[in-house]
Amino acid sequence: MNTLTLYRCTHPRLGVADAAAILPGAVGYLYSPRSFWIARVTNRGLEASGAPLSSEQLQQVYEVRLATDQAELRWLRDPADGMAHGRAALLSETPITLPPGWEKAESLEGLHKIDTPIILTAVTDRLDGQGWLVTNAPRHGEVHLPWQGDPPLRQSRIAWCWREYLGPAPGAAGQDGNVTVLAARLSGLTALTA
Numbered sequence: 001m002n003t004l005t006l007y008r009c010t011h012p013r014l015g016v017a018d019a020a021a022i023l024p025g026a027v028g029y030l031y032s033p034r035s036f037w038i039a040r041v042t043n044r045g046l047e048a049s050g051a052p053l054s055s056e057q058l059q060q061v062y063e064v065r066l067a068t069d070q071a072e073l074r075w076l077r078d079p080a081d082g083m084a085h086g087r088a089a090l091l092s093e094t095p096i097t098l099p100p101g102w103e104k105a106e107s108l109e110g111l112h113k114i115d116t117p118i119i120l121t122a123v124t125d126r127l128d129g130q131g132w133l134v135t136n137a138p139r140h141g142e143v144h145l146p147w148q149g150d151p152p153l154r155q156s157r158i159a160w161c162w163r164e165y166l167g168p169a170p171g172a173a174g175q176d177g178n179v180t181v182l183a184a185r186l187s188g189l190t191a192l193t194a
Contacts, residue, residue, distance in 0.1 A: 003112060006165055006183055007096050008105040011088040016061050019075045019088040020046050022098060026073060027146040027188055028066035032057065040131075040146035041066060049144040050130045059084045067186035069161075070094055091185050108182055112166045117159035117192060120145075124156040124191065133158065145189060152191030161187040 011019070020026070020041045027040045030048075035057070037048035046053045061084075064075040071092035078086050089105075090096060096104070122135030122143050133147035135158060145158060152158070167182040168174030 003110045004093055004165075006108040006111055007092045007094070008107060009090045009092075009096050009098055009102045010105055011098075011102045013078070013081070013085045014075070014088045014101070015083075015085055016058050016064055016075055016077075017045055017055075019073060019086070020064065020066055022088075022090065023066055023068060023071060023073045025148070026066035026068050026071075027148075028064065028073075028186060030061045031063040032060035033062070034060065038143070038145055039066070047146075050128065050132045062086075065186055067161075067188055069187050071096075072185035072187070091183065108165065108167060110167060111182065112179075114164045114166065115187070116162045116164065117190060118162050119157050119159045119192065122158065124152050124154055124158060126154075127151045147189070153193055156191040156193050159190055159192055161190050163187045 024041055030037045030039055030046070037053065039046050039048045039053065044052045046058065062077040064073070066073045071090060074089045076086050077084065090098070120135070121139060122137040124133060124135055126134050127147065128134055128144070131147060132144040135143045135145055163185055164181045165183040166179045169178040169180040
């Protein structure tokens with residue numbers, strides 16, 4: 001079984017839009033005290049339901065997780081910073097080259113990965129023509145999800161791709177061959193069929 005390395009970088013103080021721009025094409029979610037957005041990174045910035053999020057909306061965001069199949073960006077607002085800056089972290093399976101200000105953290109080596117879907121409640125309804133998949137469920141109505149690639153089959157279940165990285169357990173347990181989850185990250189959205 002092949003092993004892989006998980007590269008890690010951090011930035012101590014970055015605005016949410018600048019952090020998101022590091023990972024073009026990523027999809028994920030943003031939290032604010034009033035809203036939860038499923039979003040994607042485009043050349044226009046962060047979009048939710050096909051429309052760019054305004055600077056006023058982004059100033060309220062306190063946590064972000066955005067992912068591609070190769071990397072995940074995490075951003076957490078610094079509550080003491082009145083300018084809506086926060087700390088960012090990037091996890092990647094490929095070596096990372098980033099702009100100044102980013103610091104490399106220790107890489108995790110010799111890992112094995114396990115992919116697990118986290119199924120969403122809604123089922124596929126249609127694509128809206130702008131790259132947003134319209135899903136529907138009686139509990140919450142329509143939800144727009146960013147979608148790339150071929151449209152999924154109608155009535156497919158959509159899931160977040162969750163990837164766990166297994167490595168040796170610490171101490172004597174690891175020396176005896178036991179493993180543990182050393183890291184986990186989002187890796188995008190996928191369609192599941194029965």
